[in-house]
Amino acid sequence: RPCLLLALLAPASAFVGGASSLQTRPFLSGSRPTGPASSGAAASRLIHATNKQRRAWDLYVKQVNGEDSEPRLDLLSRVQQFLYKPVNITVPWESLKIAGLGGLGGLLLGSVLCITLFLTPYGPVSSGIERSLELFENVLVDLDESYVDEVDVQQLLQQAISGMLRTLDPYTEFENKEDAVTLQESVSGKYGGVGLVISGETKLAQQERNRSGRNQPNRNIQVVSAFEGYAFDAGMRPGDTLVSVGGTSIEGLTVDSVRDLLRGSPDTEVPVRFTREGVNLDGKGVPQPLEVILKRRMVKVSDVKLATLVGSPADGVGYVQLSGFSPSAGKDLAAALHALDMTAPKGLSGLILDLRGNPGGLLESAVEVSAALVPQGSDIVFAKGRAFGEAKYKSASAPLRRAEVPLAILTNSGTASAAEIVSGAIQDTDSGVIVGVGKGRTFGKGLVQNVRPLPYDSALKYTVAKYYTPSGRCIQSVNYGGTSRELVASSETTVLDAVSPDPSGAPVNVDVIDLDDTEAADEEGPLSSVEMGGGGVRGAGYTARAVREKDRKEFKTTHGRVVRDGGGIEADVVAPEKQTSSLEVALLVQNVYFDYAGHWSATHAFKNTDRVVDDATFNDFRRYVVEKQRAGDYDLLALYQSQFKSLESALTEGGLQNLATGKLDPIKRSVLDEMMRGFDTQKGTIREALENAILSRYLPESMLLKRQLTTDDQFKLALSIVKDRPRYDSLLAGPAADAAEDARSGDAAVPAFMEAA
Structure with a gap:
């Protein structure tokens, strides 16, 4: 390799160069920046170079090549440019002692370069990449030094990288330190925590809300799932609303921050306070916090x-x-x-x-x-x-x-x-x-x-x-x-x-x-x-x-x-696929099923029967939703708010303020009435979702999944096929077998992948 030859010759050439440089020219000196060695480290150092350093280097090049000549940088000079800070030092040639020290310094410089060339991965860098890095460096440095307000260089760099990757496809992403940890956990299926799945407003969503000026409170942090053998065994259930973690109130915190509070070193404990709808009520019927001690462990999520x-x-x-x-x-x-x-x-x-x-x-x-x-x-x-x-x-x-x-x-x-x-x-x-x-x-x-x-x-x-x-x-x-x-x-x-x-x-x-x-x-x-x-x-x-x-x-x-x-x-x-109505989506997004499950648990004793949601319970749930909607606790029309706002803005901009202010309310009521008809048209699926929410208060996930199979039409179809060997074999038969069967039956052949049931 040329790099190998250069590495072997570098100490000797640097010694000669160091001694000769004492005659008329300055030389490069300084310490190597700290940070992990990698193929991208040189580019990172270039990006973080200051204007002062760059101007000093340009001056040095002009002195070497002549005042009016263009810089001529070989590989050795470029590596030096990346690794060492330029310092102008003028030394009299008459001093033989200092000359000897200068030569020794050149030897040390060459030795460091030799080691660097061996340890740093090297590959050809196209001129296009070099020009792009130079352009990006200039933009970033100028913003860092001269923008009207102070800027966060690291954030600018991360956004620039992410913006570049987003032009390719939705799967190519830059992962910062936090994201990289999450990615590694998703790949390994292991993490240090308590075994909870939680929902709430994310950091990015909060930032977007703040930028848009929307004045609305954070979503509550709620439990979506509690893993068997972990938080479920300690008493946590889906639908629980978190109040504090480790003595820290989570009011106003994002789901990302609460996740970090729940995590920690294995074999440590964290107290968690939460409320559960319909449980531990005060005199006014308001749920008061409960508390459990969760043990952090290395959680293994089984596939x-x-x-x-x-x-x-x-x-x-x-x-x-x-x-x-x-x-x-x-x-x-x-x-x-x-x-x-x-x-x-x-x-x-x-x-x-x-x-x-x-x-x-x-x-x-x-x-x-x-x-x-x-x-x-x-x-x-x-x-x-x-x-x-x-x-x-x-x-x-x-x-x-x-x-x-x-x-x-x-x-x-x-x-x-x-x-x-x-x-x-x-x-x-x-x-x-x-x-x-x-x-x-x-x-x-x-x-x-x-x-x-x-x-x-x-x-x-x-x-x-x-x-x-x-x-x-x-x-x-x-x-x-x-x-x-x-x-x-x-x-x-x-x-x-x-x-x-x-x-x-x-x-x-x-x-x-x-x-x-x-x-x-x-x-x-x-x-x-x-x-x-x-x-x-x-x-x-x-x-x-x-x-x-x-x-x-x-x-x-x-x-x-x-x-x-x-x-x-x-x-x-x-x-056949079951159709999901807008009412079902609204009930799910606003956690209405979980809220009613808490209400039901406060007034009913669970008995391990096949069905817990009878007609009386279903009708009570319907009344519960209507009352909560009227009281403003739920907004089932939230799914259409953006469309209503767009219509209102269009009417206002068109000079039709009267329509915008007074005529939209009847439309909203009509939409709500149409949504509420879903209680009749989608009764079966709503009843099933409600029952799962109630049962999740009492049963572990594996038992819930097994119970859900009893109403799963797609599963029932698969079960009938594996139990019917002739049908199973016919679905996998090729054209020859189909032709033979057609000859016997006289029927036209139909491609197997077109069968419907």
Whole structure:
């Protein structure tokens, strides 16, 4: 390497240079800046250089090259420019003693340079990058020194980096120290905390509210979920409203700040005060705070939320809900399958794997899960990128599921990324039936991200490749303006996640693991070609264009079934989707279900019966909502406030103030009346949501999940398929088998993936 040769010659050349410089010229001296060594450290030092240092260096170059000559900087000079502060020192050549010291100084300088060249990663830097860094340096330094008000240089730098990355795709992000820790927790599935999921106003949402001048109080910090074995066992329940943590009042705090208060070193304790609707009331009926002592521990979030036998135990059908793909996902699934196989009287005779709402995770974990379900030697996935190269994954060991055991995979629009790798591997190898809902498509994310650690405990998550299922299809449903650009790969953790966090703040945040991944898929939803109309949509700096139906290509599974790319994984069988009304959304967003659950608990004794919400309870809930709406405790019309404000502004600007001030109220009442009709049209789903909220006060999550299966139509469809072997086999049969069956029956062939139920 030229660098190696330069490093070996540097001490000698620096000695000569140091001695000769004493004749007529100044030399460079100074100490190396502190900070972690990295390939980006030199650029960071350049950015933080001062104008005074830069002018001194320019003066030195002019003296070396002649007053009117252009600077001619070789590699050695550029490294010196980055590492050392220029100081002008004039030394008489007549002093031989000082000359000797100068030569010794040159030797030391060259030695330091030699070590630096060995320890600092070196790669070619294009002239374009150099010019960009120089321009950015000038802008940042001028703002730091001369802007009318004092600026936060670190914040400017972070915003500049984030703005640059947002022009590529929604998955490429700069993670500051706090974000990097959260990302690492989401990847590892471990964190130090108490095992609570909490909701409230995020820091970003609060900043946006302050900038907009909206004068409204912070949202209460409420418990969304309490993990079994942790906070649930200590007495915390969903719907509890936090009052203080560790003796610190949380009034006015964001959910991010409260999360930090709950976290801490394992084996420490933290007192938590909270109120619960309908419990510990004072004379005026106002809930008074309760207190529990929570122990902080290293919380392990299992990817398997539920593993149980379903239907009759004699049937031997197992159900596993997999919520993510942390490093332990493969082991968690293996343990679940082993336990189910041992519990079933004759071993497992059918399996349902629930990947609904699974936002993804680690590529390696997706491969492990797939390998447990597909035949040995099967292709699972391969990834390809410019600098990433090509990586192909195959199943090298015998699967945990026996080939004769029918397998059904439950998917929905929230099934994304790593979960789609598993679904695609199952479908392309004809190892199981994909049971979808609604339009029958998964999220459609076929991009791979790497996470590269950066200096100062930050990190960069960026897109490096696309992945392809065994049949050769890429299921990415949206092409981004920046996705096609050539990105540099990293050798760090490979992550497959669904979408980025909402910049305005997600409604559900964890004191643990903000599974970005966890709630994001349901919050933002998939961007389908139908919703986008095949046109381009500009996001935060990038352009998103859905893959058009006519551009989607056909591929073949192992049995010759037709599957297509560019739109997620299309289900083999589709269950009808329940429609959600605006009333249900309003009740959920404003935590009305949880509030009433507290009210119910104060007036009822829980009995472990099949159903707790009868007609009387449902009607009482309806009255409760109406009274709270009239009292102003709830605003069910909040979903439409932005539209009402826009209409009011348009009328005012058009000179129709009378309409704006007096005529909108009847419209609002009509909208509210229409929403309240949802109590009749959506009675079944509202009753189910209310019952789950009440039961969450008494039962752990695993029991709730199992009870919910009894009203889950998509699950019931999957169960019927794995128990009906002829139907199961026909869904996976290829064209030859279909033709033979058609010849016997005289019916026209219908593609298996078009079946609906």
